[in-house]
Amino acid sequence: MTPARPRAGLHLVIVPNWPSPAGAPSAAGQRAARLAVRRALAGLPGAAHARIELANAPGSAPVARVDGAADLVGVSITHSAGLAAACAWLAAPGYAAGIDIERVRPTGLAENTIAFTEPELALLAAAPEGAATAALAAWTVKEAVWKALWPAQPPAPGSIELRALSLAAGRALAEAGSGVRVHARVRRIDGPDGQYWLAVAQLGLSGVWRPVRCVRART
Amino acid sequence: MTRDEVFRAFETNLRAQLAQAGVANAGSLRILGSSTPRDLGGHSLAIMEAINLTARQLRVDLPREDILRTRTIDDVLNVFARALHLP
Numbered sequence: 001m002t003p004a005r006p007r008a009g010l011h012l013v014i015v016p017n018w019p020s021p022a023g024a025p026s027a028a029g030q031r032a033a034r035l036a037v038r039r040a041l042a043g044l045p046g047a048a049h050a051r052i053e054l055a056n057a058p059g060s061a062p063v064a065r066v067d068g069a070a071d072l073v074g075v076s077i078t079h080s081a082g083l084a085a086a087c088a089w090l091a092a093p094g095y096a097a098g099i100d101i102e103r104v105r106p107t108g109l110a111e112n113t114i115a116f117t118e119p120e121l122a123l124l125a126a127a128p129e130g131a132a133t134a135a136l137a138a139w140t141v142k143e144a145v146w147k148a149l150w151p152a153q154p155p156a157p158g159s160i161e162l163r164a165l166s167l168a169a170g171r172a173l174a175e176a177g178s179g180v181r182v183h184a185r186v187r188r189i190d191g192p193d194g195q196y197w198l199a200v201a202q203l204g205l206s207g208v209w210r211p212v213r214c215v216r217a218r219t
Numbered sequence: 220m221t222r223d224e225v226f227r228a229f230e231t232n233l234r235a236q237l238a239q240a241g242v243a244n245a246g247s248l249r250i251l252g253s254s255t256p257r258d259l260g261g262h263s264l265a266i267m268e269a270i271n272l273t274a275r276q277l278r279v280d281l282p283r284e285d286i287l288r289t290r291t292i293d294d295v296l297n298v299f300a301r302a303l304h305l306p
Contacts, residue, residue, distance in 0.1 A: 017241070059257065080262075081241030102264060105239055109264075112271045114286050139264055156287045157263055 010089050010097050010202065011039040012214040016192055017084040028084035029077040030054055035217055036088035037064045037073050061150040064088065076147050082193040087200060087212075095204045098147025102140045104188070104195040109135035115142075120162050129167050137186050137197045138162050141172040144199040145182045152178070174201070183209065225277065225299045226252075229292075232272045236265035252293035270295060279303055 013035040017028040034052055041047040046067075053065040054075070064075040074096060077086045081103040089097055109115055110124055110131035120138070127134035139157070146157040154160065154177045163181070164173040172184040184201040202209055230250050237245035240262045248259070256263050274281050277299070285298045299305075 059255075103241065107264070107268060108271060109268070112267065114271055114274075114281065114283050115267045117283075139267075143263065154287075156289075158267060158283075158287045 008090075008210055009040075009213045010087050010200065010210045011036045012085065012087040012099065012200065012212055013039065014083060014085040014189070014198075014214065014216045016218070017079045017082055026077070026079035026084050029079040029086060032084050032217070033062065033064065033075050033077050033086035033088065035215075036086045037066070037075060039213070039215070040073050040088040040090055041066065061147065076144075078143075078147075080196065081191070083189075083191040083196055085198065089210065092204075095202070095210075096148045096150065097203070097210075098144040098149070098201045099199070100140045100143035100147065101189075101196050101198045102136055102143075103191065103193070104133075104136060104197060107132070107136055109139055115139060115158050117161060123162060123165060127165065127167065134165060134167060137167055137188075137199070138165055138172070140197040140199040141165070141174060141184045141186050141201065144184055144201040145174045145176070145203075148182060148201040148203040149176055149180070152176075172199070185212065220277070220303060220305065222296060222300055222305055225273070225303070225305070226292075226296055228276060229269060229273045229295065229299070232276075233259075233266065233269035236268045236272075237262055240265045250292065252291065252296065254292045255290060266295075273299070277303065 013032045015028050015032045037052050050066050055063045062075050062077050063070050064073045066072045073088055074091050075088045076099045078100045080101045085101050087097055087099045124131045124134045142157040142160040145160045161175045163175050170185050170187045174182050182201050182203050184199050186199040189196050189198050234245050242260050256266055279302045281302050289295045
């Protein structure tokens with residue numbers, strides 16, 4: 001299948017998750033990924049009947065193969081408790097995205113000096129929503145940015161440094177160790193078992209933010 | 220304190236954090252020294268929280284950069300062992 005007049009956009013699908021053993025791919029996440037890839041491909045010749053395979057090799061980012069081609073669509077997958085989500089995009093040089101969700105729950109993140117640097121903790125402490133709320137949202141952003149940076153990731157999401165965070169505006173700016181700056185959007189969404197933070201990061205050499213087209217699907 | 224005791228303290232905290240993250244088999248999950256975050260469901264927040272909780276319980280300061288470079292549970296335990304001057 002050859003790309004023709006690709007639909008610009010980052011296609012995001014959110015689905016209910018169900019418990020899966022640790023270490024096994026989330027079946028709901030895989031489903032969300034297939035749906036997101038379908039939406040990213042929509043409008044391309046042959047897209048309706050394209051065969052989509054997902055691979056998730058250890059130590060690697062997920063790969064979507066479309067009729068055997070691994071370089072047509074990018075995909076990022078996440079799951080947490082009762083929700084799973086994925087985003088997919090038509091591949092373009094220098095462009096990548098990452099997604100993460102976290103169920104809102106009590107954590108000690110606002111005082112976690114491994115997860116955050118001192119300047120980051122100060123940023124969180126100044127958040128109008130409170131440090132605890134901001135810290136979980138900030139971690140979700142870090143994870144999304146870390147995924148978007150594949151394969152040139154720093155060792156761990158904690159290595160990503162948050163430079164700005166506005167939960168009211170739903171925006172964040174993060175920096176990787178190499179000085180690469182990545183913009184992210186973050187918002188609170190409802191799930192079957194409470195609220196979640198959802199973050200999407202986009203890395204683009206052109207600096208263009210692709211419009212996020214989000215749908216929620218049932219099981 | 221021994222390395223095994225550090226492992227048990229960390230393991231207890233990790234199981235609790237994984238359960239909070241919605242991992243179905245958090246109580247019976249095999250947590251080995253060779254386990255990576257991916258083996259544990261990719262819940263890096265749960266692992267980060269378990270490390271922080273364990274460090275507080277053991278009253279030890281861990282070098283942040285060393286922890287961020289770890290890949291496996293054994294790597295994490297090595298950082299604890301160095302900080303606690305364990306043999």
